[in-house]
Amino acid sequence: MTTLVKPLTERQYQTFSVLVISHQTETQMQLQQALSGHVSRLDTVTTPESMMHSSQLLALYDLIIFDTRACQQHELNHIVSFFEGEILLILSENELKSEIVQGRYYLLYPMTDHQIQQAAKCALQRLIETQKYTALAQDLQKYHQTTIVGASEKTKQLKQQIKQYASSKAPVLIEGEAGTGKELAARAIHEASGRVGPFVVVNCSKLSSDSATAELLCNHGGSLRLANHGTLFLDGAENISADFQHILVQLLEGRTIQSVSGNSSYLIDVRLISASTKGMLNAVMENTFSRELYERLSVLKMNISPLRERPADLRELFPYLTGRLCNKLSLPVPEWQNEYDFEQGTYEWPGNIREVRNLIERCLLLNKSPNDYWQEYMLQQSRHASKVVIAVSHHSEIPEFQTIGTSSRRGYPSDWSLRETEKAHIQQVVDFFDGNKSAAARQLGISRKTLDRKYKE
Known part of the structure; x- marks a missing residue:
């Protein structure tokens, strides 16, 4: 078999639960002997009758080892129809050509303990692969990255935190403004952790109390079961409903989840990473979020700084995002890929990396460099409003002044080209500030470097 995800380690193998269906006492004992200590739970039943009409009971298990001598064909088909885990068959040689064998792992009599262990590992490995690629299919339209780009001190500290947190199983709480890359940091932690399961995203703000519980507990198709042996990312964690909060406390306490009926529970190995834009402690203070759950989710904390506090990251971030977007849009990389100087040091980027x-x-689709796009935009803004800083001396009268761009004739001649208009406006602003190009650049909404380049042109 071709392994599409990392092979299971012995420790990870021990987190799965197995059900044996066989009426042969000798077979039950051999399977118990071979798998005891290798899985977290191992139960046996003599016939499938007690399991045939209970999807809740079957949801307790990741793998069913099925002795075909213990049931009729229709009984096996019935269980297969609503069990979403893996099935390992125990066959006799005359059953090898049966339809039930197709696409399934199987064992033949007589079998050794080593053969049982290897077959179980292969079946569980495929279960993890199925979960991982189901998660990818659900999120197919989003092209994710796990590379943290930037060389500012704050970004270096973030990268170091990711390395430190990855090796732990403790929950992580990531806080930061919208667009700073909280999900990106969570994915980077997951990738560096070596967990074999998938990274599954749950948007907490879009789940009502009832739907959240149902969606997270529906057998192997639910987000919580899908993230087994992987990472569950709770986006917008401050919006978690009361019912959902109770489930998470239960999960963090005993690594178990209660069945829908409440009569049984199953083990689950999921690492929780939460993200909040508003600040979880505020929700706790407002009594909309459980303090107990907050303390459990925030064992490890991470705060991602906004882009205005790390503008040096634009030097690497700008060409990196340009290259990725060109690849996504099937466009050639533009010559302006490294023109990152626009508004550097003056604009605060309220939307951050997003x-x-x-x-x-937008610039790629308009085939226009960001410097030119930004300059045209700011030129339009300056026509509607001007900002003038006045220093008032000890005199009681405020000196008269003429607003930038105003005269007896409003605007520039209609027959001027955009280049002529731009040149005249830049010169007018520089003259107004008595040749102080730094002040003029701030007024124009461009960097000093861009202003110097415009002068050379």
């Missing part, structure tokens, strides 16, 4: 990405995508 705003940078949106600007680059």
Whole structure:
């Protein structure tokens, strides 16, 4: 078999639960002997009758080892129809050509303990692969990255935190403004952790109390079961409903989840990473979030700084995002890929990295460099409003002044080209500030470097 995800370690193998269906006492004993200590739970029943009409009971298990001598064909088909885990068959040689064998792992009599262990491992490995690629299929339209780009001190500290947190199983709480890359950091932690299961995202703000519980507990198709042996990312964790909070406390306490009926529970191996934009402690203070759950989710904490506090990251971030977007949009890489100087040091990027990405995508589609796009935009803004700083001396009268861009004739001649208009406006602003190009650049909404380049042109 071709392994599509990392092979299971012995310790990871021990987190699965197995059900044996066989009426042969000797077979039951051999399977118990071979798998005891290798899985977290191993139960046996003599016939499938007690399991045939209970999807809740079957949901307790990741693997069913099925002795075909213990049941009729229709009984096996019935269980297969609603069990979403893996099935390992025990066959006699005359059953090898049966339809039930197709696509399934199997064992033949007589079998050794080593053969049982290897077959079980292969079946569980495929279960993890199925979960992982189901998660990828659900999120197919999003092209994810796990690379943290930037060389500022704050970004270096973030990368170091990711390395430190990855080796732990403790829950992580990531806080930061919208667009700073909280999900990106969570994915980076998951990738560096070596967990064999998938990274599954749950948008807490889109789940009502009832739907959240049902969605997370529906057998192997639910987000919680899908994330088994992987990572569950709770986006917008401050919006978690009361019912959902209770489930998570139960999960964090005993690594178990109660069945829908409440009569049984099953073990689950999921690492929780939560993200909040508003700040979880505020929700606790407002009594909308359980303090107990907050303390459990925030064993490890991470705060991602906004882009305005790490503008040096634009030097690497801008060409990196340009290259990714060109690949996504099937466009050639533009010559302006490394023009990252626009508004550097003056604009605060309230939308953070998301705003940078949106600007680059807009420029790619318009076939216009960000410097030119930004300059035209700011030129339009300056026509509607001007900002003037006045220093008032000890005199009681405020000196008269003429607002930038105003005269007896409003605007520039209609027959001027955009280049002529731009040149005249830049010169007018520089003259107004008595040749102080730094002040003029701030007024124009461009960097000093861009202003110097415009002068050379």
